[in-house]
Amino acid sequence: MRGRNLRRTLVAAGLVAASAVLVLVLAVAGLLAFIVTSAGAGSSWNASMDELSAALVRTEGGYAFTGGEYLAEKELWAMLVDEGGAVVWQQGKPADVPDRYSLTDVAAFTRWYLSDYPVQVRVREDGLLVAGGPKGSTWKHPFVLDMDVLKTIPFWFAGLFLLALLGVLGLTALVLGRQFRRKQQERDFARSDWINGISHDIRTPLSMVMGYAGQLEADPVLPPRRRAQAAIIRRQSQTIRDLINDLNLTMRLDYAMQPLRWGSLHPAALVRQVAADVLNGGLEERYALAVEVPPEAEALTLEGDASLLRRALLNLVNNCVRHNPEGCAITLTAAAEGEVCTLRVEDDGGGGLPVGLAEVGLAPDGGAAHGTGLRLVEQIARAHGGALELHRAARGVLAVLRLPL
Numbered sequence: 001m002r003g004r005n006l007r008r009t010l011v012a013a014g015l016v017a018a019s020a021v022l023v024l025v026l027a028v029a030g031l032l033a034f035i036v037t038s039a040g041a042g043s044s045w046n047a048s049m050d051e052l053s054a055a056l057v058r059t060e061g062g063y064a065f066t067g068g069e070y071l072a073e074k075e076l077w078a079m080l081v082d083e084g085g086a087v088v089w090q091q092g093k094p095a096d097v098p099d100r101y102s103l104t105d106v107a108a109f110t111r112w113y114l115s116d117y118p119v120q121v122r123v124r125e126d127g128l129l130v131a132g133g134p135k136g137s138t139w140k141h142p143f144v145l146d147m148d149v150l151k152t153i154p155f156w157f158a159g160l161f162l163l164a165l166l167g168v169l170g171l172t173a174l175v176l177g178r179q180f181r182r183k184q185q186e187r188d189f190a191r192s193d194w195i196n197g198i199s200h201d202i203r204t205p206l207s208m209v210m211g212y213a214g215q216l217e218a219d220p221v222l223p224p225r226r227r228a229q230a231a232i233i234r235r236q237s238q239t240i241r242d243l244i245n246d247l248n249l250t251m252r253l254d255y256a257m258q259p260l261r262w263g264s265l266h267p268a269a270l271v272r273q274v275a276a277d278v279l280n281g282g283l284e285e286r287y288a289l290a291v292e293v294p295p296e297a298e299a300l301t302l303e304g305d306a307s308l309l310r311r312a313l314l315n316l317v318n319n320c321v322r323h324n325p326e327g328c329a330i331t332l333t334a335a336a337e338g339e340v341c342t343l344r345v346e347d348d349g350g351g352g353l354p355v356g357l358a359e360v361g362l363a364p365d366g367g368a369a370h371g372t373g374l375r376l377v378e379q380i381a382r383a384h385g386g387a388l389e390l391h392r393a394a395r396g397v398l399a400v401l402r403l404p405l
Contacts, residue, residue, distance in 0.1 A: 048070075048131075049120050049121075049122045049129070049131060050122070051067065051070070052067050052070070052071075052078060052122070052129065052131055053122045053124060053129050055067030055070075056078075056080065056089070056129065058126055062088075062089065063080070063088075063089040065078075065089070065091055067091075068091060071091055071092060071131075072092075074133070075133065075134055075137075076092070076131055076132065076133050077090070077091060077092035077093050077094065077097075077131070077132050077133075078090065078091045078092070078093075078129065078130065078131045078132070079091070079093050079097070079129075079130050080124070080126070080127050080128070080129050080130070081101060081106065081127050081128045081130060082126065082127040083127060085100050085101040085102055085103070085105070085106065086099065086100050087099045087100065088126075088127065094115075094117065094132075096115055097114065097115050097117065097132075098115075106128065109121075109130070110128075114130065114132060116135050116136075117132040117133065117134070117135055118132065118133050118135075118137060118138035119131065119132040119133075120132075199244045199247070199248055202240075202244060203241065203244065206237055206240060206241055206244075209233065209237050210234055210237040210238065210241070213230045213231075213233040213234035213237060214230075214234050216230035216233075217230040217231045217234055242318075249311070249376060260304075260305040260308065260383060260384075261305050261306075261307065262303055262304065262305060263303070263304070263305070263306060264301050264302075264303060265301065265302060265303075265304060265306045265309070266299075266300065266301055267297065267300050267301075267302060267334035267341050267343060268293040268297055268298050268300065268334050270306065270309060270310060270313070270334070270343070271291055271293065271313065271332040271333070271334045271343065272291055272293075273310065274310055274313040274314055274317065274332060275289055275290075275291045275332055277310075277314065278314070278317050283321075284327075286326065286327025287320075287321060287324075287327055287328060287329075287330060288328075288329040288330065289317075289329075289330050289331075289332070290329070290330070290331045290332070291331075291332050291333075292331060292332070292333045293333070293334050293335075294335055296336065297334050297335050297336055300334065300336050300341060300405075301405075302341045302403055302404075302405050304384050304403065305380075305383075305384070308380045308383070308384075309343070309380065309384070309401075309403075311376070311380065312343075312376070312377040312380040312381065312401060313332065313343060313345060313401075315373040315374070315376060315377050316345035316373075316374075316377060316399045316401075317330060317332070317345055318373065319345075319373055319374060319397075319399070320345065320347040320349070320396075320397065323349065323397075324347060324349035324396075328347045328348055328349045328396060329347065329348050330345065330346070330347045331344070331345070331346045331347075332344070332345055333345075333346070336405065337402075339404065339405050340386075340402050340403065340404060340405065341402075341403045341404075341405050342400055342401065342402055342403075343400070343401040343403070344398060344399070344400050344401075345398075345399045346393055346396060346397070346398045346399070347393075347396040347397055348393070348394070348395040348396045349395065349396040349397065374388070374390075374399075377399070377401070381401055381402070381403065384403050384404075385403070385404050386401060386402045386403040386404060387401075387402050388400070388401055388402075389402065
């Protein structure tokens, strides 16, 4: 699945890069086409000046001009300035265009503008032929570019292309990242729904098994051996139910779907409540349960979800019971170490200790590696900004929940 997603991402990035190259090529082609077209337009204007000059013929009485229709069609005007700077002929000349020019004036309007009129000039033997258009009809400003600057244009194009490509690739990565996260979220929700559905399907018959087993356990007519077997069925069914609940909670914590109900709580009261819950739940006589709270920790408070922390401590106690079937002493402790609150669950399982450690697993850094119960405890600790540590004690296992105060 990850390989397919990676290939799709690379293909999409390649298509985007190819699109960027195509856009650049089209832009350069459009620029070249514009230059060629503009160059052609300039040539046709010059050819028109040739035609205008040919249409103006000097006669004995002055000048004869046969290009009047062309000037009228193009909304142009024309005039002829002799060597002395006087206008000796004109056709449609605007009133605000002077009739006499100095050498400086001629040098100025041969730079494409005369009294804000765009003009073209043609040198003749009898003077200077000037053709002009309406004001604002033509952009004729001179364009001068240093050759050193011109040589840098390819580098500017390359830089702009790379910048555009990086922008497109960044945008593509952002879009693909959002799509991947959305698909991942959809898969997470689908997995969550599936687990919830399976859990519901299991709970219904399991509740019936627990109910009937409880009835058989309490039936005085049955022989003691059968009632003991019914009690085993009930307890194992409860274990399965707890595992299902742990699986659901683990899944919700994994996908950040479990909201934490933050509040102020007393660790000393929490460990005592857990001990009371375990004893009231029918802890067998071969297990001894004790609570130790130093005087300085009695008034200790921390922020957290009391229900989740209680669940974590219960799982740790149940872990001690599960891996010491012959019995052991279990001690719950609440204390403070600087800015950290420590909740400890320790047993003296004796010979069962190495087996218990091998089964629950110890990661190299001391964290829980396997087991749904311990994994859930570790997740609850992380959700509170803390950590779970597992250590080999003198004769058993020491589990430490470290939570920030």
